[in-house]
Amino acid sequence: MGCGARPRNFEVKRAGYDNFPEVCMSTTTLPDDPLLRERFSELKPPLAPQAAVIEADRCLYCFDAPCTGACPTHIDVPGFIKRIASGNLRGSALRILDANILGGSCSRSCPVEVLCEGACVMHRLNREPIQIALLQRHAMDAFLAAGEELLTAPRASHSVRVACIGGGPASLACAAELCRNGARATVIERRALPGGLNTYGVAEYKLSAADSLREVEMIRRMGVEFRFGAGVETAADLEALESEFDYIFLGVGLGAMERLNIPGEEMDGVMNALELIAAYKTRHIRQLTGTVVVVGAGNTAIDAANAARRLGAETVYLLYRRGESDIPAFDFEYEHAKQEGVQFLWRRQPTAIRSDAHGGLLLDTIQVRELDSTILPIPDSQFTIACHLVVPAIGQSPFMQLMRELRKIEVNDGRIVANRATGQTRNPRYFTGGDCANGGREVVDAVADGKRAALAMLKIAEAAYA
Ligand SMILES: Cc1cc2nc3c(=O)[nH]c(=O)nc-3n(C[C@H](O)[C@H](O)[C@H](O)COP(=O)(O)OP(=O)(O)OC[C@H]3O[C@@H](n4cnc5c(N)ncnc54)[C@H](O)[C@@H]3O)c2cc1C
Ligand code: SF4
Structure with a gap:
């Protein structure tokens, strides 16, 4: 992924954020960045040890557990939860790793609302689902922090x-x-x-x-x-x-992300969602200001919009050519973006990006309406948004x-x-x-x-x- 043009309101540490071998070859770690840590503080804090045991004790250890069935890697959920309840964190982590070697990252990134936790029988009992992801994280964090090793079979x-x-x-x-x-x-x-x-x-x-x-x-x-x-x-x-x-x-x-294919897309101040996210995650962008417009409404668009807010952009618009009911992002991601302060502009399509007299950007958009599944521009409905950064996020090619x-x-x-x-x-x-x-x-x-x-x-x- 190339670095591409960069907006003027970025604090960019070094050109070519894709290329810093001095960090990777020896240690596979990234330098700590307190500002980034503060701005991107975790959505869901980890469970304290006592809380984890209490939560584990709520599990019904269902036979033929639907949570396990809903997990694409079929983690033995009741099995690992039972081990947490009995204080065997290592055994719990090993149970998870048996099924899913990336059990640590999955515990943080999985959309559990539509997977294991969504399938938990507690829903049918009108009770809160078991916090499977947080419990999984609890076991995996302990395992990884202890630097535990996994055995491999003899060659x-x-x-x-x-x-x-x-x-x-x-x-x-x-x-x-x-x-x-x-x-x-x-x-x-x-x-x-x-x-x-x-x-x-x-x-x-x-x-x-x-x-x-x-x-x-x-x-x-x-x-x-x-x-x-x-x-x-x-x-x-x-x-x-x-x-x-x-x-x-x-x-x-x-x-790479699909291009918008509109005039002005190559200008400074246009950076696609994957570039923006990779740049802040690898410490190459630490600050944004002004107005940011994200084009698209999938989960990646939401991530980019939330990131722009957390990096300091005062106003973040998310522009989508269809209506609210058609938004492709998960519901919980949409709700999260609203909480982050992202503003949604429905039924708008970008037509061109221009630079304004002060070095900012003007994003020309048009209103559209849907006829069957076809998007049709509404004549004379041009609308211009003054902004500092345009972030295309309309899918990966x-x-x-x-x-x-x-x-x-x-x-x-x-x-x-x-x-x-x-x-x-x-x-x-x-x-x-x-x-x-x-x-x-x-x-x-x-x-x-x-x-x-x-x-x-x-x-x-x-x-x-x-
Ligand atoms: C912005 C964003 C946010 C996401 N958030 C979530 C989330 O919160 N939860 C979730 O579950 N999923 C999320 N996903 C989806 C998830 O990240 C992917 O489904 C998952 O990473 C796919 O794994 P993969 O190994 O197939 O591909 P990737 O993770 O894309 O890895 C492919 C790797 O191959 C490398 N590569 C490509 N071509 C070559 C080549 N020719 N030679 C050598 N190397 C090459 C690439 O550099 C890359 O590192 C997100 C996706 C995006 C884009
Ligand atoms: S469905 Fe819920 S209660 Fe049953 S085993 Fe899974 S997490 Fe426990």
Whole structure:
């Protein structure tokens, strides 16, 4: 992701926030930034030890627990909660990690309202659902803070070697599962830091980049190898990997944000949502002022708008071409944005970005109406918003360049086509999972995909050596 043009009201520490190898190679940590920590203080504070036990005691330890069924990685929720209630935090964390190696980041980032907590039987009893995410976090934080290590199986003589392209949740889960079972996995990440969107994308008040890296460090200590700052971009790169590894897992996620395709988009003062979020999470933007307009109304748009508010922007508008009832973001994310002070402008579409006489921006918009599902501009409804920063957030595009280099692999509508149960593509040496295969879902889905693919590779390898 390039740095692109920067608005004048930014405090930018250093050009090229994507490239700071001095931080990443040795320690996989980011320097602490008290201002950032204060501005992005956690949405949900952790449970105190006593409160965790009390909350765990509320669980009914349901048979065939619906919370477990609702989790894409099928974490044994009653099992880990029971261990918290009995004071066995390590056992609880191990139970979580058995199912989901990124149980720490998932406890912070999962939309639990629509997953495990949404399925909790307490709803049917008209009681508050069990705070599963906070309990999971309680166990995982204790485990990670203690620097606990996960055991891996002794290497089998037929040890399969796998290259996982991309350093996000899908590849991390795939590599970790392989390592746990005695295989060798190497994660190859284009960017300077591993973790994918856990490090660069998920809102800091949910999951900090530092917490993401702490989890990656646990995976590295399991024996997973990492190559950072190394993109796999060409057919020659892929051939080199094919000769070094038995299988290749494609966990490349989605690409850059879609462009608005309106005049003025290349100007200083336009920065897409992923660039803005990555820049503040990696300490390269610490302050915004004035008015910010975010275009789009998905979860990423909401994250960018909330970030702009927390970075100091006085006014943040979120512009959406449809109405309030059509907003694609989760309801709880929409409610959260309203609490952060984000203002919503419905049925507006940007038409051009111009600079004003004082070096600011003018965003021309038009009102639209919907006829069937078609958006139609309303004549003579132009409206201009004076602002300092425009943030396009209308969805991510696929990595088409890499996709074109992939031989014998089917790509449909920007997604890599694969067997859903195994992640295997039409090329039997290539597996895939995460956003590049599912079109963009949640961290937990990427983890589930990565693990499934690892288990499928191991099964095939074992059959070959039997
Ligand atoms: C702004 C934002 C906020 C989000 N917030 C949440 C949230 O709160 N909760 C939640 O559950 N989900 C959230 N998501 C979704 C979640 O982050 C993704 O579903 C998840 O990260 C997908 O994991 P992945 O491994 O498939 O891809 P990614 O996390 O995107 O990782 C892919 C990695 O591959 C690397 N890569 C790409 N191409 C190459 C190449 N050619 N060579 C080497 N490396 C390459 C990329 O640099 C990247 O690091 C959010 C997404 C966004 C965009
Ligand atoms: S559904 Fe709720 S009460 Fe039942 S096991 Fe899961 S968390 Fe506990």
